Amino acid sequence: MFSKVLVANRGEIAVRVMRACEELGVRTVAVYSEADKHGGHVRYADEAYNIGPARAADSYLDHEAVLDAAEKAGADAIHPGYGFLAENAEFAAKVDDRGFTWIGPDAQAMESLGEKTKARSLMQEADVPVVPGTTEPVTSVDEITDVAEEYGYPVAIKAEGGGGGRGLKVVHSEDEVEEQFETAQREGEAYFDNDSVYVEKYLEAPHHIEVQIIADHHGNVRHLGERDCSLQRRHQKVIEEAPSSILTDDLREQIGEAAKRGVDAANYTNAGTVEFLVEDGEFFFMEVNTRIQVEHTVTEQITGIDIVKWQLRIAADEELAFEQADVDIEGHAMEFRINAENPAKNFEPASGTLETYDPAGGIGVRIDDAIRQGDEIGGDYDSMIAKLIISAGDREECLTRSERALSEFEIEGFHTIIPFHRLMLTDEAFSNGEHTTNYLDEVLDHSR
Ligand SMILES: Nc1ncc2cc(-c3cccc4ccccc34)c(N3CC[C@@H](N)C3)nc2n1
Numbered sequence: 001m002f003s004k005v006l007v008a009n010r011g012e013i014a015v016r017v018m019r020a021c022e023e024l025g026v027r028t029v030a031v032y033s034e035a036d037k038h039g040g041h042v043r044y045a046d047e048a049y050n051i052g053p054a055r056a057a058d059s060y061l062d063h064e065a066v067l068d069a070a071e072k073a074g075a076d077a078i079h080p081g082y083g084f085l086a087e088n089a090e091f092a093a094k095v096d097d098r099g100f101t102w103i104g105p106d107a108q109a110m111e112s113l114g115e116k117t118k119a120r121s122l123m124q125e126a127d128v129p130v131v132p133g134t135t136e137p138v139t140s141v142d143e144i145t146d147v148a149e150e151y152g153y154p155v156a157i158k159a160e161g162g163g164g165g166r167g168l169k170v171v172h173s174e175d176e177v178e179e180q181f182e183t184a185q186r187e188g189e190a191y192f193d194n195d196s197v198y199v200e201k202y203l204e205a206p207h208h209i210e211v212q213i214i215a216d217h218h219g220n221v222r223h224l225g226e227r228d229c230s231l232q233r234r235h236q237k238v239i240e241e242a243p244s245s246i247l248t249d250d251l252r253e254q255i256g257e258a259a260k261r262g263v264d265a266a267n268y269t270n271a272g273t274v275e276f277l278v279e280d281g282e283f284f285f286m287e288v289n290t291r292i293q294v295e296h297t298v299t300e301q302i303t304g305i306d307i308v309k310w311q312l313r314i315a316a317d318e319e320l321a322f323e324q325a326d327v328d329i330e331g332h333a334m335e336f337r338i339n340a341e342n343p344a345k346n347f348e349p350a351s352g353t354l355e356t357y358d359p360a361g362g363i364g365v366r367i368d369d370a371i372r373q374g375d376e377i378g379g380d381y382d383s384m385i386a387k388l389i390i391s392a393g394d395r396e397e398c399l400t401r402s403e404r405a406l407s408e409f410e411i412e413g414f415h416t417i418i419p420f421h422r423l424m425l426t427d428e429a430f431s432n433g434e435h436t437t438n439y440l441d442e443v444l445d446h447s448r
Pocket residue numbers: 131156163164165166168200201202203204206208230232234235275277286287437438441
């Protein structure tokens with residue numbers, strides 16, 4: 001096991017990783033920008049290094065600044081968390097070149113699964129159903145209208161380098177194809193430095209189901225069940241839960257085995273997530289996330305498996321100590337992202353001094369955060385300041401326990417989306433688990 005790990009991130013995920021290190025007897029190194037120097041994740045580290053100004057490009061995204069800090073600290077390994085450099089294959093390769101262990105999938109697996117069309121063809125070879133469409137980038141309008149003629153409109157034009165909702169154009173009829181095709185290519189070039197686009201049949205009311213995978217360097221691949229992330233607003237997940245209430249046991253088994261086959265074919269190692277769309281009892285591969293995710297927590301709660309500790313053990317070349325049969329799903333969990341946003345003003349970002357911070361507690365309540373009363377919450381980074389994770393015996397109890405916990409959760413000094421979460425708990429479709437990915441945008445009128 002490593003003796004010292006540098007966590008190349010901030011906020012709650014940096015604290016999450018440092019806590020896992022602590023439990024494994026591993027010393028921790030934090031890196032921080034000017035904006036984070038008074039508190040947050042830095043408080044939890046054994047040592048900390050300033051890597052630059054608040055602007056992420058000059059600090060948390062600065063490859064050399066992070067690598068130099070690892071050098072200075074004499075770290076053995078680097079954990080990237082999520083966001084920032086977590087899925088940056090070029091940085092992962094540099095980490096390796098500089099003699100540190102990368103705590104995540106190797107750069108090659110990131111590359112092959114990060115390219116959405118390569119991932120799709122690789123999944124097809126592994127007998128994993130993919131959303132109908134092309135497995136090569138399209139180079140002409142005809143190729144797009146061919147797919148639409150075969151599967152019907154609407155179709156989705158997707159950027160090869162996109163993901164997470166960026167670079168997705170929905171086309172409802174033939175006369176929109178040319179313009180949307182050109183826009184998708186232009187935006188792909190601008191945002192992802194990659195103008196390749198591909199096309200899929202657009203599923204209009206799917207559930208967004210993702211399967212947690214963990215794989216070691218000794219050929220062991222396990223899935224840890226699924227999460228339902230269908231409650232999203234403008235492609236931002238708002239409430240995630242596990243297990244999904246729309247999967248039958250048979251579909252659950254099929255989707256888990258398909259996810260394992262797919263990542264096995266990619267020689268994937270460490271933690272990863274295979275995203276599927278589920279509609280009318282059928283599931284289709286969408287993409288792979290080659291990192292630990294914000295919502296890994298709900299999987300930990302229902303399986304009792306500490307995913308981050310397994311990331312560290314796997315990176316240190318240890319073998320997975322449990323069989324697939326040992327993974328049992330117990331109860332139900334939900335995660336509420338606590339964002340500093342004002343739901344009454346179209347979720348605009350909020351900031352200010354954290355005058356009161358009195359999070360919920362009691363049975364089945366987990367808080368993952370990096371903030372304390374008195375902290376300055378700025379707008380330098382994303383708006384999520386904490387995660388409230390609720391566990392219970394079943395979904396019904398999870399809903400009532402969530403309402404109890406949200407009613408206890410006190411934050412004063414700026415707006416948060418807590419009132420919005422409490423409203424969602426009273427929503428008919430959500431409380432029945434029937435909400436699909438477009439539900440929230442329609443309810444909030446974004447679709448118009
Ligand atoms: N062929 C096809 N059909 C339906 C889809 C539905 C989604 C989707 C998934 C989850 C939430 C969404 C919210 C609004 C619009 C789309 C979604 C989707 N996403 C969203 C982000 C990225 N993971 C890909 N791809 C889709 N692709």
